[in-house]
Amino acid sequence: xxxxxxxxxxxxxxxxxxxxxxxxxxxxxxxxxxxxxxxxxxxxxxxxxxxxxxxxxxxxxxxxxxxxxxxxxxxxxxxxxxxxxxxxxxxxxxxxxxxxxxxxxxxxxxxxxxxxxxxxxxxxxxxxxxxxxxxxxxxxxxxxxxxxxxxxxxxxxxxxxxxxxxxxxxxxxxxxxxxxxxxxxxxxxxxxxxxxxxxxxxxxxxxxxxxxxxxxxxxxxxxxxxxxxxxxxxxxxxxxxxxxxxxxxxxxxxxxxxxxxxxxxxxxxxxxxxxxxxxxxxxxxxxxxxxxxxxxxxxxxxxxxxxxxxxxxxxxxxxxxxxxxxxxxxxxxxxxxxxxxxxxxxxxxxxxxxxxxxxxxxxxxxxxxxxxxxxxxxxxxxxxxxxxxxxxxxxxxxxxxxxxxxxxxxxxxxxxxxxxxxxxxxxxxxxxxxxxxxxxxx
Amino acid sequence: xxxxxxxxxxxxxxxxxxxxxxxxxxxxxxxxxxxxxxxxxxxxxxxxxxxxxxxxxxxxxxxxxxxxxxxxxxxxxxxxxxxxxxxxxxxxxxxxxxxxxxxxxxxxxxxxxxxxxxxxxxxxxxxxxxxxxxxxxxxxxxxxxxxxxxxxxxxxxxxxxxxxxxxxxxxxxxxxxxxxxxxxxxxxxxxxxxxxxxxxxxxxxxxxxxxxxxxxxxxxxxxxxxxxxxxxxxxxxxxxxxxxxxxxxxxxxxxxxxxxxxxxxxxxxxxxxxxxxxxxxxxxxxxxxxxxxxxxxxxxxxxxxxxxxxxxxxxxxxxxxxxxxxxxxxxxxxxxxxxxxxxxxxxxxxxxxxxxxxxxxxxxxxxxxxxxxxxxxxxxxxxxxxxxxxxxxxxxxxxxxxxxxxxxxxxxxxxxxxxxxxxxxxx
Numbered sequence: 001x002x003x004x005x006x007x008x009x010x011x012x013x014x015x016x017x018x019x020x021x022x023x024x025x026x027x028x029x030x031x032x033x034x035x036x037x038x039x040x041x042x043x044x045x046x047x048x049x050x051x052x053x054x055x056x057x058x059x060x061x062x063x064x065x066x067x068x069x070x071x072x073x074x075x076x077x078x079x080x081x082x083x084x085x086x087x088x089x090x091x092x093x094x095x096x097x098x099x100x101x102x103x104x105x106x107x108x109x110x111x112x113x114x115x116x117x118x119x120x121x122x123x124x125x126x127x128x129x130x131x132x133x134x135x136x137x138x139x140x141x142x143x144x145x146x147x148x149x150x151x152x153x154x155x156x157x158x159x160x161x162x163x164x165x166x167x168x169x170x171x172x173x174x175x176x177x178x179x180x181x182x183x184x185x186x187x188x189x190x191x192x193x194x195x196x197x198x199x200x201x202x203x204x205x206x207x208x209x210x211x212x213x214x215x216x217x218x219x220x221x222x223x224x225x226x227x228x229x230x231x232x233x234x235x236x237x238x239x240x241x242x243x244x245x246x247x248x249x250x251x252x253x254x255x256x257x258x259x260x261x262x263x264x265x266x267x268x269x270x271x272x273x274x275x276x277x278x279x280x281x282x283x284x285x286x287x288x289x290x291x292x293x294x295x296x297x298x299x300x301x302x303x304x305x306x307x308x309x310x311x312x313x314x315x316x317x318x319x320x321x322x323x324x325x326x327x328x329x330x331x332x333x334x335x336x337x338x339x340x341x342x343x344x345x346x347x348x349x350x351x352x353x354x355x356x357x358x359x360x361x362x363x364x365x366x367x368x369x370x371x372x373x374x375x376x377x378x379x380x381x382x383x384x385x386x387x388x389x390x391x392x393x394x395x396x397x398x399x400x401x402x403x404x405x406x407x408x409x410x411x412x413x414x415x416x417x418x419x420x421x422x423x424x425x426x427x428x429x430x431x432x433x434x435x436x437x438x439x440x441x442x
Numbered sequence: 443x444x445x446x447x448x449x450x451x452x453x454x455x456x457x458x459x460x461x462x463x464x465x466x467x468x469x470x471x472x473x474x475x476x477x478x479x480x481x482x483x484x485x486x487x488x489x490x491x492x493x494x495x496x497x498x499x500x501x502x503x504x505x506x507x508x509x510x511x512x513x514x515x516x517x518x519x520x521x522x523x524x525x526x527x528x529x530x531x532x533x534x535x536x537x538x539x540x541x542x543x544x545x546x547x548x549x550x551x552x553x554x555x556x557x558x559x560x561x562x563x564x565x566x567x568x569x570x571x572x573x574x575x576x577x578x579x580x581x582x583x584x585x586x587x588x589x590x591x592x593x594x595x596x597x598x599x600x601x602x603x604x605x606x607x608x609x610x611x612x613x614x615x616x617x618x619x620x621x622x623x624x625x626x627x628x629x630x631x632x633x634x635x636x637x638x639x640x641x642x643x644x645x646x647x648x649x650x651x652x653x654x655x656x657x658x659x660x661x662x663x664x665x666x667x668x669x670x671x672x673x674x675x676x677x678x679x680x681x682x683x684x685x686x687x688x689x690x691x692x693x694x695x696x697x698x699x700x701x702x703x704x705x706x707x708x709x710x711x712x713x714x715x716x717x718x719x720x721x722x723x724x725x726x727x728x729x730x731x732x733x734x735x736x737x738x739x740x741x742x743x744x745x746x747x748x749x750x751x752x753x754x755x756x757x758x759x760x761x762x763x764x765x766x767x768x769x770x771x772x773x774x775x776x777x778x779x780x781x782x783x784x785x786x787x788x789x790x791x792x793x794x795x796x797x798x799x800x801x802x803x804x805x806x807x808x809x810x811x812x813x814x815x816x817x818x819x820x821x822x823x824x825x826x827x828x829x830x831x832x833x834x835x836x837x838x839x840x841x842x843x844x845x846x847x848x849x850x851x852x853x854x855x856x857x858x859x860x861x862x863x864x865x866x867x868x869x
Contacts, residue, residue: 117547337455
């Protein structure tokens with residue numbers, strides 16, 4: 001005898017009992033739910049099928065070289081010219097971007113978590129060294145790039161992203177390190193380290209970073225670059241004998257840092273952001289900076305912002321850093337998303353696009369050797385090119401990607417050591433021995 | 443606002459990914475499997491129940507049927523633990539997907555969120571049920587615990603598809619020269635909500651301390667609590683406006699707009715609000731007071747922002763009376779200086795009984811009556827002599843002003859028993 005059940009709030013209606021068998025109704029409901037589920041799944045699948053007007057969303061993670069406030073609006077504006085060109089080339093495709101900014105420290109952990117959910121990015125704008133690290137951990141995809149595209153890159157740039165079986169990422173721009181100063185306070189930028197200290201002695205406020213990669217530019221003029229690079233390039237845990245001349249060069253560099261810190265108007269900072277804020281707010285007159293920082297400094301300082309190459313020294317040119325910005329590709333993208341992302345990446349390497357990006361931004365340099373920077377059009381670009389040449393001539397980083405990774409790995413320890421030197425907790429001799437120990441660690 | 447919209451649209455792009463679709467499908471299947479597994483063993487153990495559940499049209503009904511049945515044994519729960527099985531099925535799906543070489547983080551995230559809700563259910567049903575009464579438990583759950591967990595779920599979900607810090611910095615627009623961004627706006631809303639809801643317990647504790655320390659009455663304690671809550675919420679609003687970056691010009695503009703609004707549209711609302719505050723400070727209409735409304739004694743239950751809620755004992759009705767009514771019209775209260783109420787009873791007694799004897803008997807019966815105070819004493823007096831009857835008036839006092847009907851009825855019954863029915867007539 002079938003029974004009728006009703007909710008308390010619903011009066012019992014005998015007529016319901018005369019309807020279809022409740023068990024049958026239940027099966028029908030279950031069937032309807034299953035059909036709905038299937039329809040939903042098919043509908044979702046259909047979303048990924050090509051439509052007359054293809055709409056694709058690309059999630060792009062950006063790891064800024066500093067903690068500058070990059071918001072979605074800024075990034076959209078930066079990418080707008082590229083997107084417009086892409087639309088002209090692919091009129092049937094509508095691309096929508098979502099830019100998500102992560103700082104270097106959190107990027108790896110976020111990628112790991114998000115990739116495991118299938119919610120990772122389609123593209124990442126990161127440094128070449130970060131890309132290699134992420135690829136080694138399986139957090140981004142290795143890519144295959146046509147031979148002619150590879151040929152268009154400068155060989156040293158290609159070597160920075162080349163991995164067995166392809167590339168870790170697609171190089172798109174260079175951001176060299178240079179000196180930024182307040183033209184109202186310093187009419188002529190210092191050409192040598194001696195002039196830099198003289199400026200400090202005359203009351204100009206000099207800001208130096210204690211962060212190893214940011215202060216590395218001083219190793220070239222002070223003769224320690226070669227010795228330090230050898231330590232970085234040695235096999236981990238090596239016990240090879242150190243030449244006394246090498247040790248002396250490193251000690252001499254550390255001594256200069258300590259003597260500079262004794263000057264009243266030379267200040268060392270643990271954070272590059274403090275350096276930038278100091279110059280922007282008029283609390284400092286001279287700092288080392290990255291070309292990437294120029295727009296934010298320009299907004300704060302206006303025409304008072306001056307840029308120049310970093311000072312040379314008794315042992316030669318400065319050995320500045322230069323960030324190689326690359327486009328890496330995520331592991332969760334659909335086939336179409338990957339295709340669109342790759343099209344967009346390759347478009348960025350196009351000589352015309354590289355030329356216009358360089359000219360419009362005046363903060364990056366092209367990586368395509370067939371697209372030379374238009375130095376005649378901009379004095380600022382000329383300084384950037386000079387800084388880049390300095391990097392390639394004197395900074396051994398340009399020839400050793402592994403050395404950069406090793407330096408990054410020991411960055412925190414080195415920063416601690418350099419801090420102890422500039423506050424005179426340990427002497428340069430003792431510090432140089434400790435520094436060599438750190439660099440030799442795996 | 444445009445950036446926010448673009449970000450929201452871009453999240454749909456995740457649905458274009460096979461990894462995401464597979465995980466969503468796995469979540470759906472795991473939930474269905476959990477539901478099925480939750481019922482299956484019990485169906486075998488109890489065929490009658492199996493029949494009931496087969497006939498049941500949905501889960502809620504199945505659970506209701508389950509609750510109504512006696513326990514089969516100690517280890518069988520009184521209802522199918524469907525959420526528990528769904529959770530189990532989700533957690534089981536994670537390693538299965540991993541073994542199959544598929545991403546499983548999204549399934550794990552859903553399982554974690556579901557586990558949090560399950561824990562809240564357990565907390566409500568196992569712990570809070572023992573400590574709190576039903577109304578308080580429901581209030582705590584629906585106003586504080588569940589909104590808080592919902593907010594946390596929402597934030598976790600947003601952080602899964604985007605960067606929460608970056609989303610928070612998205613500008614919503616400009617108001618009086620200040621840029622309002624999404625994070626600040628949501629933060630202010632959340633703080634104000636939890637301040638309005640969560641200010642109750644601290645205000646109660648402070649009110650209780652004041653009652654104990656200063657010897658306040660119950661009505662004063664409730665008034666103090668309400669005033670404290672108003673103060674906290676007011677401070678919160680001022681903080682919120684400051685935190686949103688409203689400049690003084692903006693605040694003046696709002697004040698100006700409100701002034702015009704008060705003059706026209708919202709005059710009554712504002713008048714009621716101010717009246718409510720004034721009455722609280724004055725202490726004439728506080729929770730627990732007994733007032734005469736339309737000739738009947740009513741007890742004040744709550745004094746709200748707009749209206750007071752009064753309880754009428756005769757028909758158990760709750761009256762919502764705008765605060766300004768008490769402010770602009772005469773209100774009789776039985777609880778101003780004390781809580782005593784005087785009752786009057788008219789009696790007509792046959793002239794054959796000596797008036798002195800009647801007066802004494804009336805007073806004695808009233809004094810002996812429960813619910814009538816012995817001090818001030820009940821008093822009888824002669825109102826009028828007639829040819830065959832004499833009219834008497836009996837006045838008596840009671841401690842509970844709301845019990846006039848019951849006391850009067852019992853007193854009449856006692857008098858009726860005290861005299862011969864043909865000798866007395868009670869008005």
